Amino acid sequence: MNEIDKKLLDKEVRPTAMRTLVYQQLAKQNTAVALTDIELAFTKADRTTLYRTVKTFEEKGIVHQIDDGTGISKYALCEPGCNCEIENDLHLHFHCSNCDKTVCLTEHKIPQISLPDGYVAEDVNLVVKGICSDCSGS
Amino acid sequence: MNEIDKKLLDKEVRPTAMRTLVYQQLAKQNTAVALTDIELAFTKADRTTLYRTVKTFEEKGIVHQIDDGTGISKYALCEPGCNCEIENDLHLHFHCSNCDKTVCLTEHKIPQISLPDGYVAEDVNLVVKGICSDCSGS
DNA sequence: AATTATAGTGCAATGGAAGTGCATTAACTT
DNA sequence: AAGTTAATGCACTTCCATTGCACTATAATT
Ligand SMILES: [Mn+2]
Ligand SMILES: [Mn+2]
Ligand SMILES: [Zn+2]
Ligand SMILES: [Zn+2]
Numbered sequence: 001m002n003e004i005d006k007k008l009l010d011k012e013v014r015p016t017a018m019r020t021l022v023y024q025q026l027a028k029q030n031t032a033v034a035l036t037d038i039e040l041a042f043t044k045a046d047r048t049t050l051y052r053t054v055k056t057f058e059e060k061g062i063v064h065q066i067d068d069g070t071g072i073s074k075y076a077l078c079e080p081g082c083n084c085e086i087e088n089d090l091h092l093h094f095h096c097s098n099c100d101k102t103v104c105l106t107e108h109k110i111p112q113i114s115l116p117d118g119y120v121a122e123d124v125n126l127v128v129k130g131i132c133s134d135c136s137g138s
Numbered sequence: 139m140n141e142i143d144k145k146l147l148d149k150e151v152r153p154t155a156m157r158t159l160v161y162q163q164l165a166k167q168n169t170a171v172a173l174t175d176i177e178l179a180f181t182k183a184d185r186t187t188l189y190r191t192v193k194t195f196e197e198k199g200i201v202h203q204i205d206d207g208t209g210i211s212k213y214a215l216c217e218p219g220c221n222c223e224i225e226n227d228l229h230l231h232f233h234c235s236n237c238d239k240t241v242c243l244t245e246h247k248i249p250q251i252s253l254p255d256g257y258v259a260e261d262v263n264l265v266v267k268g269i270c271s272d273c274s275g276s
Numbered sequence: 277a278a279t280t281a282t283a284g285t286g287c288a289a290t291g292g293a294a295g296t297g298c299a300t301t302a303a304c305t306t
Numbered sequence: 307a308a309g310t311t312a313a314t315g316c317a318c319t320t321c322c323a324t325t326g327c328a329c330t331a332t333a334a335t336t
Contacts, residue, residue, distance in 0.1 A: 046286045118271025125265045133256025184315045
């Protein structure tokens, strides 16, 4: 059994052929990807299957969903050690308005946010929009 | 001429009957509203008109659009003194997972965010999800 | 190994919200 | 009043997310 299948089993996801391939595909990326992106990489697989694969991954803490403000959900593998299922990994995300790519800035954690009395925080989403390092040419 | 129309003119928006009414409606709210919410308040007006009214308001800095992570755009009047057209008013937003309401926490500005080298920030969106003061009962 | 149960996949269809084209109507200008 | 420009209403489109159901593969049981 290969490494990926072990990881899937570890997260209580049965390693089907499709799932292994999708995981591989995600592991290749250095940006967060939309479902459509995955779809393009697997012309033979059905969109629904990919959709449900990613949803399963999300539920089991293998990927996290990213709302980058474009209206299209992006997904990225969770870092090793990230316990998404239990506690969110509150790093920030960056969306480039030039190349339209979205990246996880895993090292940049979201600062503690103070809220008015009576408000209870459960989750925080912080997205910075601007020009990424590839596009700023510096 | 009434107060609302003055405000609209001040922002270079011609105060039509429809626009004045939409502004009034927005002023009544204490939460951010979706287009559908506005639609419900104006059963006689067409969705498109309301849509374009809100878009115009947004372009002219009368309202700001809020992406609260639900996938449905919300809108709220800008605070007096907010110069949205020129510079974003970077306050945080709170979305209640219980009552599904989204509020502007105008007093809570988004802290300065540090980015990796080469990244240039243009805009920041910070949304906290959790339980609002109405729902937490405290 | 054959049978049964369970989980995954593919296809078709739906839903919700955002957005556009165009004809009509209202508002402003001269 | 006539002409011009902007706003409105209706119909239609697009895009992505999501679901129902039949079919197939995988796992468990006999
Ligand atoms: Mn991330
Ligand atoms: Mn706001
Ligand atoms: Zn870029
Ligand atoms: Zn609430």
